[in-house]
Amino acid sequence: MGEATSSRNNGSEVTEFILLGFSGSRALRLGLLALFLLAYTLTVTENVVIVAVIRTSPLLQKPMYLFLSHLAFLEAWYISVTVPKMLLGLVATKFQHISFAGCMAQLYFFLALACTECVLLGVMAYDRYVAICNPLRYPTIMCPALCSLMATGSWLSGFSISLGKVFFISRLGFCGPNIMNHFFCDVSPLLNLACSDMSVAELADFLLALLILLGPLLVTVSSYAAILSAVLHIPSSTGRQKAFSTCASHLAVVVIFYSASLFIYARPRAIYSFDYNKLVSVVYTVLTPFVNPIIYCLRNKEVKEALRRVAQKLAQALGAPT
Structure with missing residues (x-):
């Protein structure tokens, strides 16, 4: 460990990092291992099921569900970038080591998927805006070609x-020390371990995070502002409730995702806390991908109906005579 935590001033370049993860007694680590393993297994299963159901169900061949399938596919990979390494670290301390190249690769895929989710949530908000504010033109505007282009974009x-x-x-x-008080390679812990003066880099990182997060968030907020204005002009309470119900699940996902993301990536380092940061990171790396499929399924009658039909077909296939 002494070699791993060499001084910043010894001039040697760091070739690997040590992810501290979650410290505590062996019983606590085993408990966290079981909890996170269960959450990871359920999350991947939920999202794979949603992708399969949307892609195979004629009832769900609509733009909203196309974007939802992309979101579910993304989150199955999103949680897989960080959690498996964290689980191995809880099993044995030797798995807490990660090479410099491995750390950069983990950081890249984590940020890439997070940025993609930001944009995708904005696209989904725009889809709901067109559906509610321009219902007659919705099939023309949100044509398959445009939907595919927006998803790919x-x-x-x-x-x-x-x-x-x-x-x-x-x-x-x-140049050391190389011990990272986190459970995966993230931006702020890495900047904290850099040798040189990081004041300019930290400011640039803060401004870039604001740009990446606030761009899609502005589209989302603008879309929902227009949706709210349109819904309030609907004369019947039943019509208003139906319009709101089509947006409720997406809005809940947006609030959860951006609350955690803005807290982590768009705040001054003066209020940065490593231990508190790890707890908040669990929200958007583990809890959000786990909860999102539940929110979409429980709040959406068409998804529940498609799931019920698939379950019936599976039951019939399993119960059919050979």
């Missing part, structure tokens, strides 16, 4: 934006 923009940020971080000097 979300992925391309997310993976492109994060590339520059990770390249910048990878070019910084890291």
